[in-house]
Amino acid sequence: MMAPIFSSTSWMMRQVIYALALGVMAAYYFFGWGVFLQITLGVVAAIVVESAFLALRGRDVISSISDGSAVLSAILLAISIPSIAPWWVIIVGVSFAIIFGKQLYGGLGNNPFNPAMLGYVFLLISYPLQMSTWQVDFLSLSQALDVIFDLSNIDVISGATKLDEVKNGLPLSGSIQQLDPHSISQAWINAGFLLGGLYLLLRKVIFWHIPASFLAGVVISSMLLWVSNTDLYLPTQNHLMLGGTMLGAFFIATDPVSASTTPKGRIIYGFLIGVLIVIIRAFGGYPDGIAFAVLLINMTVPLIDRLTQPKVFGQ
Numbered sequence: 001m002m003a004p005i006f007s008s009t010s011w012m013m014r015q016v017i018y019a020l021a022l023g024v025m026a027a028y029y030f031f032g033w034g035v036f037l038q039i040t041l042g043v044v045a046a047i048v049v050e051s052a053f054l055a056l057r058g059r060d061v062i063s064s065i066s067d068g069s070a071v072l073s074a075i076l077l078a079i080s081i082p083s084i085a086p087w088w089v090i091i092v093g094v095s096f097a098i099i100f101g102k103q104l105y106g107g108l109g110n111n112p113f114n115p116a117m118l119g120y121v122f123l124l125i126s127y128p129l130q131m132s133t134w135q136v137d138f139l140s141l142s143q144a145l146d147v148i149f150d151l152s153n154i155d156v157i158s159g160a161t162k163l164d165e166v167k168n169g170l171p172l173s174g175s176i177q178q179l180d181p182h183s184i185s186q187a188w189i190n191a192g193f194l195l196g197g198l199y200l201l202l203r204k205v206i207f208w209h210i211p212a213s214f215l216a217g218v219v220i221s222s223m224l225l226w227v228s229n230t231d232l233y234l235p236t237q238n239h240l241m242l243g244g245t246m247l248g249a250f251f252i253a254t255d256p257v258s259a260s261t262t263p264k265g266r267i268i269y270g271f272l273i274g275v276l277i278v279i280i281r282a283f284g285g286y287p288d289g290i291a292f293a294v295l296l297i298n299m300t301v302p303l304i305d306r307l308t309q310p311k312v313f314g315q
Helices: 005-019 021-031 034-056 061-066 069-078 087-101 115-126 141-148 162-168 181-202 209-228 236-241 245-252 263-283 290-298 301-307
Strands: none
Touching: 005 021, 005 069, 005 181, 005 245, 021 034, 021 181, 034 061, 034 069, 034 087, 034 141, 069 087, 069 115, 069 245, 087 115, 115 290, 181 236, 181 245, 209 236, 209 245, 209 263, 236 245, 245 263, 245 290, 263 290, 263 301
């Protein structure tokens, strides 16, 4: 007898959560307990909001929650925002992602957009100050609680990321070997997500087409820009190891619901996202651009799938 759909989905979601562990631990090593507090708040909010919405729709709450998709969306959003963001930011973002990115379309399997990235873009547009203040120092549990819940006015050293420096025309600190401490932490976090992504490939949870073409799009477009003006644009290795590049390549763009489903389509889909990320970083108004790139290419998935459908044998 075939296992219930949510059981296989639950297995996939657990594998993705396991694969996130290295990147999350790297983030904790550099930034402290705020990372885990944001994840906890996000997961609780996701379970509460999804349960309430499922109950309103008259759906089975336990089986739907058990698939792990809401928890995974919450974790992805929580690790994408600053770990010192106020407590209400992650709750608002996760609630928006679950309701407007998933449940209003009929639940898992019907959503055209990546819910976590939809929530992220909503937060970025609505609360730019909270979403652009990144900490530099490691915070203990008590310090993180103070900052996130605004219990006292403790000082936290914060500043712009390397991608923010490029976007705002600030003096660059150099190549990947000469980065400031905050950018070095981003590189290690990206390395953790890269290893987690390789784990997903080995477990056959994701297809190679999307991450490979995604990274190829980033490499090719960033090299062309850097060659055209080495003083204005970041070198390719910095594009790969700063921001959320590896998280986007292996964990966000590979969302099985909102991504392309044909082999050729996955390659086109991933490549377009990679190119668009570099374009947004270089010419757009936001420093990273992964969320915007993913959502924009999500809209083209039906067309990509239609144009890349393999021919039926014999035709």
